[in-house]
Amino acid sequence: MSHPDPVVGYRALLALPGVPLVLTAATLARLSYATFVLSLLLAVQSATGSYAAAGTALGVYGLTASTMPAKARLLDTVGARRVLPLLSTLFALALTGLAVAAGGGVTAVPVHVAGAAVAGVVAPPVGPTVRAVWARLTPDPGSRQRAYGLDAVVESGLFALGPVLAAALAQTAGPALALAGTAVVHLLGGLLMAVSPLLARPGSASPAAPPPSRRPCSPLRRVLGPLARPGYAVLLVFTFATGLGNDPLEVAVVARGQQAGATAPGLLLAVLSVSAAAGGLAWGHLVGTARGRRLRRASPWSVLAVLAAVTSVAAAAAALAPGVAWLVVALVVVGAAGAPLAVVVYTAADRLSGLDGGAEATTWVNTATNLGASLGTAGAGALVDAHGTASAFWAGAAVTAAAAVGAWSRRWCAHPTATGAADGGRAPGRGRRGRPAGRRGRRSRSRRRR
Structure with a gap:
């Protein structure tokens, strides 16, 4: 009778050393992203009186935020504990500047668009950083998919709750304060996340990937x-x-x-x-x-x-x-x-x-x-x-x-x-039924060489 491969359960995943701290911090940082979109739209619209200006600011933020892969590579090479606090601080400062401009009644659209552009450039890749932690803690495919599923649940819940919180805060305290609150939540989550020792290790090469070539990597491939x-x-x-x-x-x-x-x-x-x-x-x-x-x-x-x-x-x-x-x-x-x-x-x-x-x-x-x-x-x-x-x-x-x-x-x-072999592929050096290619394989190769 066949048995499934051992897969770490949800309770065991949450009990892994260091995971509660990372998840709590990442939840705060992700919640700021969930409240940011509506807060920015409402703040820019209230300051300029134009939904077109608010949409432009949000669109520019989306374009500049496409630099996330470059920042993620920086986290992998330099280390998340060094880069994440810097990016989180800069992102919080950019949001604070937008909140001050909106609360101060600045009507110049380029000011808000420029602030949104800066925010997109320095926005840290929080979600990929959390998934990188899960990947290092769960090397087997089943446990990793379970961990990624749990991560997807948390992210879906936050992005369902975030706009509701942003709308409630904007209605009670004003859009500018809602944006400032987003900055505070993000800074708290980012700095708390960087404290975790789980972010100290850089990413490693995949065990399913082929060994790297001994030839030097070309500049284009490196980029x-x-x-x-x-x-x-x-x-x-x-x-x-x-x-x-x-x-x-x-x-x-x-x-x-x-x-x-x-x-x-x-x-x-x-x-x-x-x-x-x-x-x-x-x-x-x-x-x-x-x-x-x-x-x-x-x-x-x-x-x-x-x-x-x-x-x-x-x-x-x-x-x-x-x-x-x-x-x-x-x-x-x-x-x-x-x-x-x-x-x-x-x-x-x-x-x-x-x-x-x-x-x-x-x-x-x-x-x-x-x-x-x-x-x-x-x-x-x-x-x-x-x-x-x-x-x-x-x-x-x-x-x-x-x-x-x-x-x-x-x-x-x-x-x-x-x-790869873990996903049903045949492992290197194995025969058709998964057995090592023994004498028969060596004999056939020697014949071909002759």
């Missing part, structure tokens, strides 16, 4: 880093496509919810967040079971294709939903499949990048997802205005379906580092 690894860039294209197709569904959800009532959009978005949290927990439980053993050994491209296909079908069902009740069912499926998809992508990024335990591996994934989501959100808004909410759902379904087809086709030509 590209994980982008030069086989299959890693393809994974980023996949994440860009899923961000392009999945995240803009929120625009269609809000538009459809407004037709049902004033409170419906918030409730529908809450359904997405809660179902994503439940999906992350369920996936983490599944990978530790006997069935999960086969799932862990499957090609990640096959798993990603199935999850993307499920999301595509659910988005199409949302487009055809005759009422709010059916729409809720479709959104539950979208959210429940979204968290496992992110977990598998992060795990594959660790393996493909050759930076197992490094922050840069998953930072590129976040950047690709955010770029796709930004473009998709703008496109979804235009589709809703021109053709209604169903068109945005159909567009999201089509994009994620294309991503699923691409991932399914990729599984036939996946690079060995994408799966």
